Amino acid sequence: MNFSKVHVNGNDFVIVEGRPDRLNEETAKSIANRRRGVGCDQVLLVQRPSSEITSSVDSDSYGITIFNCDGSIAKMCGNGICAVAFCVTELGVGSKRQDTNITVSVCGTRYKVKVHGASVTAEFPSPELHEDGVISTGNKHVIMPMERLSEAASISRMYNECNIHFVSVVRDGEIRLKTFERGVGWTSACGSGAVASVFATIKKGMVKVTHTGGVSFVNALDDCVTLTVQPKVTFRGVWYESNIS
Numbered sequence: 001m002n003f004s005k006v007h008v009n010g011n012d013f014v015i016v017e018g019r020p021d022r023l024n025e026e027t028a029k030s031i032a033n034r035r036r037g038v039g040c041d042q043v044l045l046v047q048r049p050s051s052e053i054t055s056s057v058d059s060d061s062y063g064i065t066i067f068n069c070d071g072s073i074a075k076m077c078g079n080g081i082c083a084v085a086f087c088v089t090e091l092g093v094g095s096k097r098q099d100t101n102i103t104v105s106v107c108g109t110r111y112k113v114k115v116h117g118a119s120v121t122a123e124f125p126s127p128e129l130h131e132d133g134v135i136s137t138g139n140k141h142v143i144m145p146m147e148r149l150s151e152a153a154s155i156s157r158m159y160n161e162c163n164i165h166f167v168s169v170v171r172d173g174e175i176r177l178k179t180f181e182r183g184v185g186w187t188s189a190c191g192s193g194a195v196a197s198v199f200a201t202i203k204k205g206m207v208k209v210t211h212t213g214g215v216s217f218v219n220a221l222d223d224c225v226t227l228t229v230q231p232k233v234t235f236r237g238v239w240y241e242s243n244i245s
Contacts, residue, residue, distance in 0.1 A: 001016055001018070001022070001238065001239045001240075001241065002016070002017070002236065002237075002238055002239075003015060003016045003031070003038065003236065003237055003238070003239055004087050004233060004235075004236045005038060005040070005233070005234040005235050005236070005237070006083040006086065006087050006231050006232065006233050006234065007083070007231070007232055007234060008079035008082060008083055008189060008191065008214075008216075008229045008230070008231050008232075009079070009188055009189035009211050009213040009214030009215070009216065009229065010187075010188025010189055010211075010212070010213025010214060011041055011079045011187050011188050011189040011190060011191075011211075011213065012039070012040045012041055012188075012234075013040050013041065013042050013043070013044050013079075013080055013083050014031050014032065014038050014040045014042075014043045014044070014239075015043075015044045015046060015083065015084060015087050016031075016043065016044070016045055016046065016239070017045075017046045017047075017048065018045065018046075018047075019047070020045070020047065020065060022045060023043065023045045023065070023067060025067070025071035025072075026071065027241075028043040028067035028068075028069075028071050029067075029069065029070065029071040031043050031239055032067070032068075032069035033069075037239075038237070038239065040069065041068070041069055041181070041184045041187050042066055042067060042068055042069065042074065042077060042080055042184070043066075043067040043069075044064050044065070044066055044067075044077075044080050044083070044084055045064060045065040045067070046062055046063075046064050046084055046087075046088065047062060047063040047064070047065075048062065060088070060100070060101075060102050060103070061102070061103040061104075061105065061110075062084060062088060062102065062103070062104050062105070063104075063105040063106075064080070064081065064084055064104060064105070064106055065106075066080055066106065068181075068182070068183025068184050069183065069184050070183045070184070072182075072183040074139060074182075074183060075106065075107045075138055075139045076106055076107070076109070076137060076138030076139040076192050077106075077139075077191065077192065078122060078124070078137070078190070078191025078192035078193075078194070078195060078227050079189060079190065079191035079192075079216075079229060079231075080191075081104040081106065081111055081113055081122055081191075082113060082120040082121075082122050082191060082227065082229050082231055083120075083231045084104055085100075085102045085104060085113040085114075085115050085120050085122070086115055086120050086231040086233070087231070087233065088102070089102070089115045090115075090233060099114070099115070099116050099117075100114070100115045101113075101114050102114070102115065104122075106138065107138070109138055111123060111124065118230050119228055119229070119230050120228070120229055120230070120231055121226050121227065121228045122191070122226065122227045123224050123225075123226050124137055124138070124192070124195055124224060124225045124226070124227065125224060125225075126199075126223065126224060126225060127195060127196055127199040127225065129199075134159070134162055135196040135199060135200060137192040137195050137196050137199075137225075138192060139163065139182075139192055140159075140161055140162040140163065141162055141163050141164075141165060141192070141193055141196035141197075142155065142159045142162045142163070142164050142165070143165050143167055143196060143197055143200040143201070144164065144165065144166050144167070145166070145167065145168070146166045146167060146168035146176065146178070148166065149166045149178060152164060152166070152180050155180075156180055156182075160182070161182065162182060163179060163180070163181045163182050163190060163192075163193050164179070164180040164181075165177055165178070165179050165180075165190065165193045165196065165197050166178045166179075166180075167197045167200070167201055169201055169202065170210070172202065173202065173205065173206065173207055173208060174207065174208045174209075174210070175197060175198065175201055175202065175207060175208075175209055175210070176209075176210045177190070177193065177194060177197050177209055177210065177211050178211075178212055179193050179211070179212075181193075186212075187212075188211060188212045188213025188214070189211035189212065189213045189214060189216065190211070191216060191227050191229060192227075194209040194211070194216050194218050194227060195218055195225050195227055197209065198218040198220050198225070199220065199225070202220070203220060204220045204221075205219070205220060206218075206219045207219070207220065216228065216229045217229075
């Protein structure tokens with residue numbers, strides 16, 4: 001099984017292409033294992049355009065299934081959809097054009113993604129705030145002040161279906177973010193978490209988000225939110241099915 005290793009600010013992915021039944025929980029866990037496998041935060045299974053995924057003349061469409069490193073399924077990954085868009089464009093899985101518009105479908109929700117040079121911008125609907133303080137950007141997030149970082153373990157148990165983000169506002173237009181991700185643990189960056197964190201703090205405008213592993217940019221508009229990052233392709237390889245342990 002051919003794969004590409006891609007990261008966004010250290011939030012790393014193994015991207016494979018194929019049928020929905022090509023990966024299961026155990027295979028994903030084996031691939032994600034950092035000692036016995038390739039190593040990653042998430043394994044992303046990409047489906048080529050099909051009759052089930054609507055495409056237009058000006059854009060390619062792809063469906064992805066997101067496996068966390070513990071084998072569980074994630075409903076959304078902002079950095080992941082950007083990594084897929086960059087990978088299918090840069091490595092020729094798709095149309096290999098600069099300034100390419102791509103539609104990525106995750107769990108039935110479609111996201112518009114644009115590859116422009118070395119950068120990728122994904123468009124999200126405006127986040128939803130639930131009564132329990134949970135913010136939804138396709139997946140669930142809880143935003144906490146950076147001062148509560150030492151409480152990460154207990155907070156994650158309390159909100160076990162959510163990604164937990166510890167945020168400090170540096171100044172107007174800039175925040176710092178540390179992320180404990182469901183099914184992964186501490187991670188270097190989180191795209192959908194950056195969107196949720198901006199929604200919870202600065203609210204509107206262009207915001208620089210400094211993660212543990214690098215910088216992304218979130219633009220909170222009236223009717224949507226965009227995330228801009230620069231994915232990096234690390235290497236390509238072949239995973240042998242017999243590697244499952």
